[in-house]
Amino acid sequence: MHINELQRRLVERYPLRQEIIRLAKRDIAITVVVDPDQFLDDLSREEINGALRLPYWAYLWPSSIALARHLDQMETLESQRVLEIGCGFGLAGIAASLGGGRVMFTDYEKDALLFAQYNALQNRCTEGASFVQMDWNASCFNGRFTRILAADVVYEEKNWKPILALIQKHLAVGGTAIIAEPNRANADGFFDLLTHRGFTSEEFGYTALLEEDPSTITVYCVRREE
Ligand SMILES: C[S@@+](CC[C@H](N)C(=O)[O-])C[C@H]1O[C@@H](n2cnc3c(N)ncnc32)[C@H](O)[C@@H]1O
Numbered sequence: 074m075h076i077n078e079l080q081r082r083l084v085e086r087y088p089l090r091q092e093i094i095r096l097a098k099r100d101i102a103i104t105v106v107v108d109p110d111q112f113l114d115d116l117s118r119e120e121i122n123g124a125l126r127l128p129y130w131a132y133l134w135p136s137s138i139a140l141a142r143h144l145d146q147m148e149t150l151e152s153q154r155v156l157e158i159g160c161g162f163g164l165a166g167i168a169a170s171l172g173g174g175r176v177m178f179t180d181y182e183k184d185a186l187l188f189a190q191y192n193a194l195q196n197r198c199t200e201g202a203s204f205v206q207m208d209w210n211a212s213c214f215n216g217r218f219t220r221i222l223a224a225d226v227v228y229e230e231k232n233w234k235p236i237l238a239l240i241q242k243h244l245a246v247g248g249t250a251i252i253a254e255p256n257r258a259n260a261d262g263f264f265d266l267l268t269h270r271g272f273t274s275e276e277f278g279y280t281a282l283l284e285e286d287p288s289t290i291t292v293y294c295v296r297r298e299e
């Protein structure tokens with residue numbers, strides 16, 4: 074979709090503002106929703122099992138800033154196949170794309186993907202990029218990726234096994250899943266599960282600043298042994 078058409082659709086639905094995320098090598102402009110709390114009622118949905126699905130995609134999370142910083146500083150991604158799950162506004166995937174990766178941005182929310190695509194276009198990083206609506210409980214493509222990115226997606230235990238299964242299915246041998254987590258005690262079990270399944274991980278600590286509010290984030294680089 075052309076950038077003007079994307080902008081028209083977003084402006085029609087949401088008040089917008091721009092965040093500039095300053096990384097060591099570059100700045101990234103991210104268009105976000107102004108005061109997403111005002112849309113909570115409109116955007117929340119009841120799932121088939123009666124659980125409430127909250128519109129977490131409409132917030133920019135500090136984990137994605139930490140993941141973008143990590144990718145900017147630590148990763149060489151030239152021509153690598155990269156998958157981002159739960160991409161929200163797309164910040165981490167955009168950092169990967171600007172580093173040379175060919176990124177598939179995925180989220181189960183259509184509007185998140187509109188923002189991710191708009192943000193990718195405004196940062197001129199659409200080379201090899203695709204935007205796919207996907208529930209991580211049922212991946213809708215084949216193939217493996219040398220990097221799988223995930224910022225703040227293991228906050229609920231029900232998501233651990235599906236995300237783990239997705240990593241097992243789609244991470245190439247020798248590849249890395251790079252997962253940013255804001256040190257929630259209730260996410261520890263996910264990383265224990267990964268270790269149990271034979272993955273090894275290296276941890277990097279970051280402080281991410283969002284609206285002058287600092288958060289500490291751990292970025293886990295998770296590898297599957299050959
Ligand atoms: C806490 S937000 C993080 C968004 C973004 N990664 C960030 O850090 O700013 C979680 C994201 O996961 C997406 N998500 C939640 N459940 C999902 C599922 N079952 N399949 C795919 N995406 C999902 C949400 O729509 C949301 O964009």
